[in-house]
Amino acid sequence: MTDVIDTLVGIAPGSKLDAIRANRSEARKHAQASYTSLFEPRDIAGVTADERHAIAAFVAGLHGEPRTDAFYGAKLSAGLRAAVAAEVATAKTKGPYGRFPKGPLSAEDAPGPTWKVSDTGRKALGPRLPAALEHTHMLVFHPRDAAAPALQALLDAGWSTTDIVTVSQLVAFLSYQIRVVSGLSTLASSL
């Protein structure tokens, strides 16, 4: 199957970047396997395909990397895509911000907002996705503000402990994939 990172960066077989990625063939193979496990899993388990793609499209939208944004957006129905895009527009900010544990690092605290899904979004996204997107915003922009109550909010919204692991991996993997796509695209244009 096609390698998503190669496709998004536009790495042609036989190119210089193809050779460089081939030197890390395990990383290349398992970055793709991570994608497959998250979006085409053997067992879809507790997180539906639509939920997985909506969270991914939200993460991609927040990063504003055009290729990944278009890729994940295209996986959604028009209605869901529009609902996610409307939330991205109000959620996008600068990061990383957040507070450190109280002590010497408090001097570096950069407190910032806890973002909430709009009322319109809440209606469009159904019962569980709003809590997941709110958590996603924290993971993307201010992960050092994470605390147990954020996970309780997900549990209360109907996500199980195992679902939370999958959702966390989705956001964290996307944070990796988008940076690789962006970084390698920059490198490709300076070869």
Next chain:
Amino acid sequence: MTEKTLTPPPHTEPVVFTRDMLDWLPWIEPMAEQDMTERHLASLVDASRVKSPYFRLLARDPDVLEARTRTDKDIFYNPEAGLPRAERELAAAATSRLNGCIYCASVHARFAATYSKRVDDVQRLLDEGVGARLDERWEAIVAASAALTALPMSFGKEHIERLRKVGLDDAAIADLIGAASFFNWANRLMLSLGEPATQG
């Protein structure tokens, strides 16, 4: 019935970035060892990780954990060409410092110090952050890692030129992109599923 988060046992929270060994306490329930199937155990890749609550928690989604771990190992341990190990670890430590992951930074600052023997420089990165004075090569690596980590991402041609000027070839730059990007994955799991604790 809705599940509840865990209350970690009494512990001391680290309040500075450190190279000391730390513990990690989960906020949601890891798998119990006796409930793990062959598939769950295989997803740990290293059998000894069954003792780690972090990996037993991630094993709830075993295919993703295994792919994550094999990606991680090739980015950091593959000795073939590219960026020296010490500097892959430096990129991981710098990323963790900027995102604020005290646990991740402790592990990778230890590795960076061990492989480079530049304990004082690594400690300065932990103490002062990604703007710390190091040397031209390390400052270029730290700046590139920070540009890949911050949002909006600002990693551009000027970072690549600066990295080339201090001696990184294309394979080394690709390794740096891999290492810094990977820690944007790892930091988010470590920071959001539990908390660090000082040992002893």
